[in-house]
Amino acid sequence: MRDSFGRTINYLRLSITDRCNLRCSYCMPAEGVPLKTCADILRYEDFLRIVGVAADLGIRKVRITGGEPLVRKGVLGFLQQVAATPGIEELALTTNGLLLAETARDLKEAGVQRLNVSLDSLRPDSFASITRGGSLATVLKGLEAAEAAGLQIKLNMVVMRGVNDQEILPFAALSLEKPWSVRFIEFMPTLQEDGWQRKVVSGAEILAQLNQQYSLREIPRGHSCGPARQYRIAGAPGSVGIITAISDHFCGSCNRIRVTATGLAKSCLFNDEVLDLKPFLQGDKSELAKGLQQVIGQKPARHQLDSEKQKPAGFSMASIGG
Numbered sequence: 001m002r003d004s005f006g007r008t009i010n011y012l013r014l015s016i017t018d019r020c021n022l023r024c025s026y027c028m029p030a031e032g033v034p035l036k037t038c039a040d041i042l043r044y045e046d047f048l049r050i051v052g053v054a055a056d057l058g059i060r061k062v063r064i065t066g067g068e069p070l071v072r073k074g075v076l077g078f079l080q081q082v083a084a085t086p087g088i089e090e091l092a093l094t095t096n097g098l099l100l101a102e103t104a105r106d107l108k109e110a111g112v113q114r115l116n117v118s119l120d121s122l123r124p125d126s127f128a129s130i131t132r133g134g135s136l137a138t139v140l141k142g143l144e145a146a147e148a149a150g151l152q153i154k155l156n157m158v159v160m161r162g163v164n165d166q167e168i169l170p171f172a173a174l175s176l177e178k179p180w181s182v183r184f185i186e187f188m189p190t191l192q193e194d195g196w197q198r199k200v201v202s203g204a205e206i207l208a209q210l211n212q213q214y215s216l217r218e219i220p221r222g223h224s225c226g227p228a229r230q231y232r233i234a235g236a237p238g239s240v241g242i243i244t245a246i247s248d249h250f251c252g253s254c255n256r257i258r259v260t261a262t263g264l265a266k267s268c269l270f271n272d273e274v275l276d277l278k279p280f281l282q283g284d285k286s287e288l289a290k291g292l293q294q295v296i297g298q299k300p301a302r303h304q305l306d307s308e309k310q311k312p313a314g315f316s317m318a319s320i321g322g
């Protein structure tokens with residue numbers, strides 16, 4: 001399936017809940033986000049219908065996200081069904097890791113191949129402060145369990161100036177110990193916040209820090225790199241990656257569409273245009289296919305977030321899925 005700029009769209013991200021068991025300060029306000037009612041949230045069977053039709057249109061990879069996807073009841077059975085959908089070759093999940101210790105093995109058995117675990121600090125106090133109360137020890141136990149279960153692990157660290165930018169090197173050092181892909185993500189303005197540009201540590205700065213300490217070799221882009229530029233520290237089993245959504249956007253190779261927990265399809269994280277898929281879910285599958293094709297047809301060439309004048313988007317990543 002190609003969009004109007006010739007990009008192949010083969011990746012679908014589904015946010016299955018707007019609930020989260022953390023309150024990360026860069027993702028949502030302290031009081032959380034106004035939650036949708038259960039009636040607004042799509043049922044698993046609705047998501048499965050979307051996955052089936054999307055797979056017929058050429059989607060090959062599905063990522064389940066949230067909110068925190070592991071807090072939704074019945075998620076394991078749902079994942080099993082997504083993995084079993086004809087045409088779906090890859091199933092990945094994005095999680096904060098709090099519930100991983102008890103679910104990692106079942107996730108693997110359900111057919112999840114990869115996990116992206118969001119982790120923004122390796123210091124217990126700083127982790128608790130960024131997440132407004134989260135326990136680092138619990139996430140680290142979850143990572144151990146995920147490793148033991150044989151899941152491929154990517155760690156996502158959102159780098160924020162004055163918050164955790166002094167931890168870039170300790171995070172990179174994890175790739176020397178573990179076969180993980182440690183990815184540094186430029187902070188993106190989502191909440192209404194003036195002066196957000198000050199918080200962004202650019203990919204170039206991150207790379208300069210890494211280069212000062214380590215000898216890095218760039219890894220040719222494979223299909224599992226996603227938008228990250230990937231490097232390996234000499235002798236490391238893992239890799240480090242940099243995701244420069246702001247300073248050097250990668251829209252030209254964007255291959256994804258998103259569906260929120262309430263069924264809004266979005267072709268770009270930073271574009272307000274959405275299509276409500278709910279009315280398409282009752283009818284014929286061909287109607288839903290047309291809806292998804294319409295969304296793909298509207299995918300813009302690129303986002304405009306690197307503009308100095310750009311206002312923050314004014315949404316919580318938790319309501320869209322990051």
Ligand code: SAM
Binds near residue numbers: 027095191317321
């Ligand atoms: N609860 C899951 C988790 O923590 O990974 C999935 C949802 S979370 C919204 C998905 C991703 O969005 C996380 O990796 C998080 O770090 C990222 N994210 C949220 N707000 C962000 C921001 N302002 N800039 C960059 N990434 C952000």
